Amino acid sequence: MGKTGRATAAYRAYKDVSRPGSPGLMARIKAFPRMIGGSMRGEYRDLGKGKLAMMGLGVLxxxxxxxxxxxxxxxxxxxxxxxxxxxxxxxxxxESGRYLDWEHKKVRGEVV
Structure with a gap:
């Protein structure tokens, strides 16, 4: 992804976080451990092991x-x-925004 692509993705993430009704920045950050744990346990399947590995490599x-x-x-x-x-x-x-939506649906019994 080029510089413009990264900047565009960052801007989209900012717009998504600041959208009314969307989970806020702190809610998303607090969801990171639950999201990663749910993905590792196989409960949250929308974050694949490959993308999780790429994120880990990014941190490294x-x-x-x-x-x-x-x-x-x-x-x-x-x-x-x-x-x-x-x-x-x-x-x-x-991804944490999508996880929080999934978690909310799970609590309401909409997700299996």
């Missing part, structure tokens, strides 16, 4: 001291980390 890439573009290069070095961060946050926020 951000915290890893090794980068494709070294961080000591001014501005350019942090661009790749920021791009991965944008992708990771937009993916997590979008």
């Amino acid at each position: 890439y951000i915290v890893s001291p090794f980068d494709i573009v070294p961080d000591f290069l001014p501005l350019i070095g942090v661009t790749d980390d920021f791009g991965v961060f944008l992708w990771l946050m937009s993916s997590l926020l979008g």
Whole structure:
């Protein structure tokens, strides 16, 4: 995904979080552990193991001291980390919104 694609995805995630009636930012962040646990246990099937693994690799890439573009290069070095961060946050926020909808339906007995 290019720079424009990541920025567009981040903007869509922001619009989704700020939409009236949509779960807010803190509700989505608090749902991360439940969503990941539900996915690992096989209860929440909308977040596949492949996407979950990609998100984990994204976290590892951000915290890893090794980068494709070294961080000591001014501005350019942090661009790749920021791009991965944008992708990771937009993916997590979008998926956690879908998880909260699924969880709400499950509580109401609409989801098996």
